[in-house]
Amino acid sequence: MTHMDLTGRSALVTGGAQGLGEGMAHALARAGARVVIADIQDDRGAKLAETLGTGHGFVHLDVTDDASWAAAAAAAVEQLGGLDILVNNAGVEVSSLLADLDPEGVRKMLEVNVLGTALGIKHAFRTMRPGGAAGNGGSVINIASVAATIAFPAIAVYSATKSAVDRLTRVAAMESGKLGYGVRVNCLYPGLVPNEMGAGLANDVARLGLFGSPEEAVGAVVELTPSGRLAATEDIANAVVFLASDSAAFVNGAGLPVDGGMGM
Template identity: 80%
Template sequence: MTVLDLTGRKALVTGGAQGLGEGMSRALAAAGAHVVVADLQDDLGAQVAESLGEGHGFVHLDVTDDASWESAVAEATALLGGLDIVVNNAGIEITSLIVDLDPDQVRKQLDVNLLGTSLGIKHAFRTMRPGGAAGQGGAVINVASVAATIAFPGIAVYSATKSGVDRLTRVAAMESGKLGYGVRVNCIYPGLVPTAMGAGLANDVAGLGLFSSPEEAVGAVIELTPSGRLGEVADMADAVVFLASDAARFVNGAGLPVDGGMGM
């Protein structure tokens, strides 16, 4: 058995119906974990879970709702017979210049990206800590962004929420250690990936006049990236598998850049 073998592990991935979350769900399953896909998109989420094969499942989850989290984690724990990996991936990005910020859109990003991750950590801790429904410790992996480490125009609020995810990660790791929960908490900083969200960002910043075209926006990102390319879903998914595995057993409270060097 290699240290990246997750056989016997039980994972829940938020936003697992598409994009990065789907890729993370597939990578965890390929490494041997049993995976519950958690999402608002019931049909898509159920299709992804079914495609993973026997031993996997789907739960409906609104990450902004505490009761929804409680129900989803309880259902996932019962379905899998435990829970020791939670990936807080669900997130949204709404592009806007600061002078044009819409308070409702600001609140929406705060609710999904920051509150949603906070509640995910809360319910992971309650389930994984001694005396919890699973009670064997585990790993929480939060998805921040390279936007937390650079100043890219048009994404001020998104960047702020992802910086918040970084801070949440570090405090949560300290609390888990001090209280003897046995749960490691880390985050990754993905670079730009050409998912629906990534493509939407390129279109949006061009639409705001920050770049002459979406292609120029993508080119600007690549120019800032020493690796000379955009990220791929597999790049992010493999990092999550690493942080969930025994290879990262002494990695805790850390932020792992998976951005080709863009945020250095």
């Protein structure tokens, strides 16, 4: 087994039915992990699990609901025979100028991005710690965003929620260590990916008059990125595999930028 080989390990990926989560599920499976996709999109999630092949599965999960988390964690352990890796990927972005904030959009981002991540950590700890249903420790990987490290217009609340993910990560790592849970907790700061969410943001900032067109908005992001391109799903997914692997055995309480240098 190489340090990046996840053979024999079990992973749950929230928001795994599409976008970055789908790419992460595929990357973890390629590395040898058995994967349970957790999402509110039942049909899409179940179909994706089938494409991953035998040994993988799907569970319904509303990340904002504590009881849903408890059921999903238990189902994942039952399907996989354990749980070693949680990827807290589920997230939403609602673009708005601060002068025009809609409280409902703010609440949605707070509930999914902050509460959802916190509940994921809670149930990962309860499942992975000594005496838990899995009980062998593990790795929690929270998905923050380059938005937590830069000042980009129209995403103030989204940026705040992703900064909260960073803080949750660091406190969780300390609690796990102090209490002997054996669970490493890290987060990623993905750069802008040209998927559905990324395209939505480009369209939104153009609609709000901040850029002349979605293409101009994308160009501004690329201009701010030393690597000279947008992120690819594979860039983020490969970093998830790294943090889940033995190659990151002494990486804990960290935030890893995968943004081409945009947030430096």
